[in-house]
Amino acid sequence: MNKPTDWPLYEIFIRARGGLDHKHVGSLHATDARMALEHARDLYTRRMEGVSIWVVRSTDITASDPGESAALFEPARDKIYRHPTFYEIPEEVKTL
Amino acid sequence: MSAAADELGIAHFDYLLQLADTSLVLGQRLGELIGHAPALEEDLGLANIALDLIGQARLLLSHAGAIEARGRTEDQLAFLRTQDEFRNLVLAEQPNGDFACTITRQLLIDAWQLELHEWLQQSSDAQLAAIAAKAIKETRYHFRFSASWLVRLGDGTAESRQRAQQALQQLWPYTREMFEEQEADRLLAREGVAPPLAALESAWRARVAGVLGEATLEQPAATPYRWHGRRGVHSEHLGHLLAEMQYLQRAYPGAQW
Numbered sequence: 027m028n029k030p031t032d033w034p035l036y037e038i039f040i041r042a043r044g045g046l047d048h049k050h051v052g053s054l055h056a057t058d059a060r061m062a063l064e065h066a067r068d069l070y071t072r073r074m075e076g077v078s079i080w081v082v083r084s085t086d087i088t089a090s091d092p093g094e095s096a097a098l099f100e101p102a103r104d105k106i107y108r109h110p111t112f113y114e115i116p117e118e119v120k121t122l
Numbered sequence: 123m124s125a126a127a128d129e130l131g132i133a134h135f136d137y138l139l140q141l142a143d144t145s146l147v148l149g150q151r152l153g154e155l156i157g158h159a160p161a162l163e164e165d166l167g168l169a170n171i172a173l174d175l176i177g178q179a180r181l182l183l184s185h186a187g188a189i190e191a192r193g194r195t196e197d198q199l200a201f202l203r204t205q206d207e208f209r210n211l212v213l214a215e216q217p218n219g220d221f222a223c224t225i226t227r228q229l230l231i232d233a234w235q236l237e238l239h240e241w242l243q244q245s246s247d248a249q250l251a252a253i254a255a256k257a258i259k260e261t262r263y264h265f266r267f268s269a270s271w272l273v274r275l276g277d278g279t280a281e282s283r284q285r286a287q288q289a290l291q292q293l294w295p296y297t298r299e300m301f302e303e304q305e306a307d308r309l310l311a312r313e314g315v316a317p318p319l320a321a322l323e324s325a326w327r328a329r330v331a332g333v334l335g336e337a338t339l340e341q342p343a344a345t346p347y348r349w350h351g352r353r354g355v356h357s358e359h360l361g362h363l364l365a366e367m368q369y370l371q372r373a374y375p376g377a378q379w
Contacts, residue, residue, distance in 0.1 A: 033161070054163050057274065064267055065163040068170050 035084040036062040038069075040076035048080050059083075130313060133306035135190045136209055137316055138250070139199075140352055141238070142182030143210035146200060147360070148231060149175035150367050151218060160221055167267060171228070174260040181253045188249075201371035205354070205361050212349035213296035215360040222275050222285035226293055229268040229333060234300050235261045237325045238317070246314035269333045276337025287339055294342040299349045300326065 033055040039048035051070050056062035062081040070076070090098060102108070152172035159165035183196035214231060218224045239261050242254035275286040301323040310316035334341050349355070370377055 055161060056163065060270055061274075064270065065167065067263075068167040069163060072166075072170065 033057050036066075036081045037084050037087060038062070038066045039080040039082070040066075040070055041078035041080075042076055044077060048078065051075075053084060056081075130309060131189065133309050134247070134315060135186055136306060136352065137310055138182055138186035138189060139209040140211070142179045142186055142199075143208045143351075144214045144231065145175040145182065145235075146179035147208070147210045147363060148214040148228075149173070149179060150363055151214070151216075152224075152228075155218060155224065168224075171264050171267065174257075174264065178253070178257045178260070181256075182250075185249050185253065197371070201368045205356055205364055207354060208356065208360060208364070209352050209354065210356075210360075211296070211299055212351040212357050212360075213293060213299070215351075215357060215363055216293060216296065217359055219289065219292075220285055222282065223289040223292070225268055225271045225275065226286065226289040228264070229272050230293060230297055230330065232261065232265040232268050233326055233329045233333075234297075234322075236265050237322050237329065241317040241322065245316065250315070272333055272339070273337045276334070276339040283338070286337065290334075290339055291342050295345045295347060296349055298344070298347075299351060302348055302350075302352075304352070 034057075035053050036056055036059070037053050038051050040051045041048045054062065054065050054069055056065050059081055063079055066079045066081055071079070149172045152168050152175070156165060156169050156172075159168055179200070180196050183199045187194045187196060187199055211231065211234075213227060216223075216227055235257075239254040239258040243251050243258065245251045245254065272286060275282040277283070301319045303319045307316065307319055311318045331341065349357070
């Protein structure tokens, strides 16, 4: 058997309760997706942390480059008009 | 108490001990792997299963103590009985061996417990039925875990397949004991406490054959020899396991956390 450190890495996402989003909780090693699900159940839901699990191969995630963060994110900084804070909300509207 | 009621009481107590001791001894065996499993992830997985099994054993031993009605608690039954008073399947006490051996032993017992817990939910013993209803959810996961591992090993590399087949050859003879019908079993089946063993056996065989087929492993031939854990006749391994498990209560009687 290969050393467990040779097993591919999986990222684990857990939905805490119905209606909430799956949130990233950590990662683990497993030989395949089914084993990753079982490991995630054993490692991350021991204390009733969740009702649903997603597993994704870490290599299948495409991430933005921190070196490009200026180009990607800073242009939004001076465009505060994109926030909906300039609209007056009628009093009759309780929740929006 | 009449002789017939007495006979049923003893059979009932012994039956609960068989279930409880099998879970307890297997849980203790899996506990030995904590810190030694092949991967951190498996370490936690096996420890979770061990804890489930010990939890089941606690409920069953408490219930057995109540049926016996001699005031023995779960702790007294677990820590103060000798080897020949243990009623577990001899399969459960077999050493962990390599990982294929641990997984094969687990699968054979998981499949047995799964069929048992399915049936026992309708037992005429209401407390036993309630324990089975709680345990079945845990057992379904145990079976899923051990079955998926055995398929990976059997249908894996040449070495993993060879080791899985070897573990199966080594452990298979111990499974006959599960379905060795005694007078007590017929009595318990008539009373609706426990399932008829013939039905249990065919369900177990079908379930195990399904996994072995998927794992491309060959089912070993039947051997005439049978072990008799239910009569307190054990292999040489149980004494060592109990010596470790019972050490604290033997050295410091009545010690509490």
